[in-house]
Amino acid sequence: MKPFSTIIAHELRLALRGGGDMLTLVLFFVIVGAIVPFAVGPDKALLARIAPGIVWISAFLAMLLGLDRLFHADHEDGTLILLRQSELPLSAIVAAKVMAHWLVTALPLILASPVLAMLLAMDLETFLRTLMSLLLGTPALAAFGAIGAAVTVAIRRGGLIAPILIAPLSIPVLIFGVGTITATQSNAAMLFLAALSLMAVALAPFAAALAISSAED
Template identity: 60%
Template sequence: MTGFFALIAREIRLSTRRGGEALTLVMFFVMVTALFPFAVGPDRELLARLAPGIVWTSALLAMLLGLDRIFRDDHADGSLALLNHGQLPLEAVVGAKVIAHWLLTALPLIVATPVLAVLLGMDVEGWGRSALSLLCGTPALTGLGVLGAATTAGLRRGGLVAPILILPLAVPVLIFGVAAAEGGILAPTLFLLAISLLTCALSPFLGALALRAGDD
């Protein structure tokens, strides 16, 4: 377990040294959201009604930005091969990547949701539902993102292919995420949690399988 947590800390340190990635994702998240009031007009009631879909669409697009670096740098400098032959199984390595990627991408977006609430005219209850739905659903997006990145790690233009592979799989997460953010029914939130748990449980094994297949 010590090696597992050390690998998570390594990912966070590397991201910090690159600098500005989390801030870039947050800025993209906010800027994409800020475009919608210009597109649909300043009607606060309309914006508040569309807010759950806007927030989830912006979050999905923002999380796609960071996929290229999950495995590509480690694959290029040989670190991934060393990790593959280390004490930790490759499934644990991919699991650590999932946790680190969520901490570095999804968590800053959730923290930034109050800014979106102001831009979209959401009340406190609507903001709380949106933040809770992101908390429940972004692990699924993270698991899918890591799986897509593992599948395309050895490709020269894998950073362009991974989002195309992930988007169709992310549609159920988007649907239940918006439904949970709209509130009123508990079922969408439970479905969202189930999808996140299933994705996070399977993505380390499927990601490790994709990485091994890419090395063959």
């Protein structure tokens, strides 16, 4: 368990050392959400209906910005080769990186969501449901992002291709994420979202490890 936690701590230290990246993600998240009302217009009723979707789309796009940090730098400097020789299975290493990726990308966005909620004039109940849906759904986005980053790790400009690969996988997350807030069967949507995240987090490390091994060989 110690090597696993060591990898997480190492990734967090690297992210905090370059703290500007997290600030960029948060600002991008808030700016995207704040721009949409200008395009929609001053219709408060319409804005209230689409606000959950705006938050989810902003979170999805912001998390795409952090994909390059997952494996690309380790591939460039040879760290991935060393990690494959460690006593910890590559799938466990990927799982640790996915967890750290969620902590440095999704968690700051969740913490910044009250700002976006105020800009979108969300009521308290809608905001709380939005917060819960982000907590349940963003692990799946992080897991799918790891798969996309692993598949394109050895491809030049792979950071431009990965979002295209993971977009179809992320559509159900966005649907259920918004459904937990707006649908009449919101509790069922929340359960489906939680199940989707659990399945993605459980399977993504093995899929990403296989992709990395194929790319490195």
